[in-house]
Each structure stands twice: as C-alpha cells, then as structure tokens.
Amino acid sequence: MKLEHPHQLILDNVSRFVDLTELEKQKYLSLLTAIKVKKKAFLMQAGEIAKYEYFITKGCLKVYTLDEDGAPHISMFAVEDYWTGDMASFITKEPSRYFIKATEDSELLGISRLNYDLLFQEIPKFERFYRILYQKSLINYIRRSNHGISLTAEERYIEFKKKYPKIVNRITQKDLAGYIGITPEFMSKIITKVNRM
C-alpha cells in the first residue's frame, strides 16, 4: 500500500513501540482526522474542552496559558513528529486553561475522544503504545520540572539550545522567554551575553 507522507509519518511513530498488521494500520488511520491551521490561527482556546489529541506532520505550534496578569507561560513547542494537546482537558472533559496557536502554517492528524476510547477496544495493542508513550513523556517532564527549579535562567537557555537546536531557530525570542519562564527583556540580555562568550 502506498501512503502519503503524513500517514507514513504517524505509522512510523507508532511502530517505534508496537507492531501493527496491515489491517490494524488501516483501521487506525480511519480513526484520525486531518487538520490544517494557518500561522497565528488557534487550534484550541482556553475555556474550550479539548476535542482532540494532535500529531504534527508539518509546521510548529505553541501551547500556553495566561496567568492572572495576562502574561503567557508556554508549556511546549510542538513540531513535526510530536504529539500535543491538553491531555488533562481531553481526559477529564473539563474546560482547558490552554491555548494552542500555530507559529507556522501547520498540518496535523487529530484523534477525537470518541475514537481514542474506541481505539483501545478495537486494537488493544494501543494500550501498550500509549503506556510507553506516556512513560517517556513522564520521564521528560520529571527531568524538566526538577531542572526548571535548580538552574538559573541562563543555564535553562543553554540547555534548551542544546536539547532542541532545531526549534530555537523557528521561534521568537519572546516565545522562548515565555517557555524559559522569564521576561523578554531578560531573555534579550541573556542571549547577548551568551553570544558574547
């Protein structure tokens, strides 16, 4: 079977953890919805209930909340081959506190809550896929939340550059500040300083 790029990409992603038969692959793809968003468009806004979990096949998006003062706090950047969404809202069906906004024209595959539940009934192998996917994400988050608290902003910036060299060049300094957890002004100072070294 000849597949277009987005479908091939998501099947490769899934096959890192589980092996699917041809039939299962077809069944799986039939449960996904293709979605396009233009740069600056919202995939989701705070107050809504997260309808989908997304796999990015092209582009770049940012996931963020606004605090009481209206300052954005970015929790992740998602690019090709990443999963994103607001899992808390997706699972609990409570309103989200997050915005998801495309920072480039982007293409995604979404799985709805209904199809997500169906997926486990129809192809139990996906329990294993998600078990391993969540395990890996958890390991990442634990690392990050401990790092976040023990490093200075400058160290966090250097780590980010090392860990995500491709993402740094695709986002604005302002958004990076929102991710690192500092003001854009201080971000600017750090970058000037680090480049001087």
Place this chain on the structure above:
Amino acid sequence: MKLEHPHQLILDNVSRFVDLTELEKQKYLSLLTAIKVKKKAFLMQAGEIAKYEYFITKGCLKVYTLDEDGAPHISMFAVEDYWTGDMASFITKEPSRYFIKATEDSELLGISRLNYDLLFQEIPKFERFYRILYQKSLINYIRRSNHGISLTAEERYIEFKKKYPKIVNRITQKDLAGYIGITPEFMSKIITKVNRM
C-alpha cells in the same frame, strides 16, 4: 481469600483502573517483594541503577537530587498508597541521580524490572493499568511544572498546603523548602508571614 493490609491496599489501588480475577490477583502479588526501611535509611542512592518501582503501604519517603553545590532538590514526597522510584533509571537501566530516603519507618511493595516486564506478558491488562496511571501522573506533572514557573514561592507554599494537607504535618520545613525550591531561611519567613495573615 483473606489478605493482609499491604496486599489489600495495592489490589485496591490497581482495581481503580482494571478488574483482576482471583487468579490474576494471586499471580500479581507473587511478583511483588515486601520491603521495610527504617527512618533515615536509603531505599536507593544516586549512582545506582533503580532496581524497583515502589508502592508505599506505610510511612513516608522523600525523593531528591543534589545539585552541583550539594543543595537538595526534592522532587516528591511519597506516603501510603503512592507509587515512587526513579522511572528514568528503572526503564533505561542508566545510573540514577536520585536518592530515596525514608523520613519515617516505612513499608513498601517493590516490583523488579524483570517482574515488571513479565507482568505485561502474563497479565496484559497491566498495560492498561500503567497506561492510565502514567496518564494521570503526566497530567499532575504538567500542571506542576507550569505552576512552578508562574507562581511565587509563597503561592507555591499555599498551594502545597491546600493540595497535601496531610503531608505538610509529616515533613520538616527544611524538606518542604527543598521541594518548593527555596532556602530553608526563606521558607521560615514565608511560614511566619502566612501564619500571621
């Protein structure tokens, strides 16, 4: 079948997400190891490879790293009915950077890496159990890592007290400071101030 308290506690924990038959329960319990640690004793030290994941049936433990300056950063407190360990090291078999130390005489049930892998072969239902367990932990960590970055230390303390009222009274102020991410001196100031309000 009459079970002692620790076994009943862990089966109740598992049955929140999956239903096990009597046979599966017995099989599961046979894969666990009962462990006791005295107050101040280490369950694990940095440099070791995490041999077990632990379920606490009695007591309280802290999980922490030391930064370059030797200052402790506590990533979690684990009490009755909690799971703990260093998942990154347990899964990757790389040396851990964490210490796990009992802050009270404690009793745990451990599952070894060998038995963890065996568990999924013998009782595939556990893929589902861990899928849901990791999903919930992930939701918690995401919340915490965003909170951590956007709140002041005083706000983080107030949140902690609200979320874990029973744990606050079981740990020292110094350890709480290590969790909140501030010095014990500043923790002392915050507590004095908050109590005055």
Place this chain on the structure above:
DNA sequence: TAAAAGTCTTAAACTAGTTCATTTTTTTTC
C-alpha cells in the same frame, strides 16, 4: 538525661530577575 546534632528564626548585605520607558530593527500587511 545530658550532650550532640539537627532544625528554626532573625537580620543585614547581596544578586538574579522584573518593571517601565524609549529607541532600533525586523516582520507583516495592504
């Protein structure tokens, strides 16, 4: 139950990061 070890409090001097205000540079839009 006395001594030792660890925890908590207080305070003064310090630093990483913020706030606010202005100018320059880059990107977007029509």
Place this chain on the structure above:
DNA sequence: GAAAAAAAATGAACTAGTTTAAGACTTTTA
C-alpha cells in the same frame, strides 16, 4: 514597497529570593 505592527535591545530603578552568620529551640542518641 510604504506604512503599520510586532519584536528586540538597552538602561535605570526596583523586588523576590539568597547568603552568611549567630542564637534559640527540638530531637536524637548514647
């Protein structure tokens, strides 16, 4: 491709949290 909008740089005054040091209080241990 000019005008408007957004992002980045710079600097001065400010604040949340650190550091160091010393004394009071509690818990552990022999």
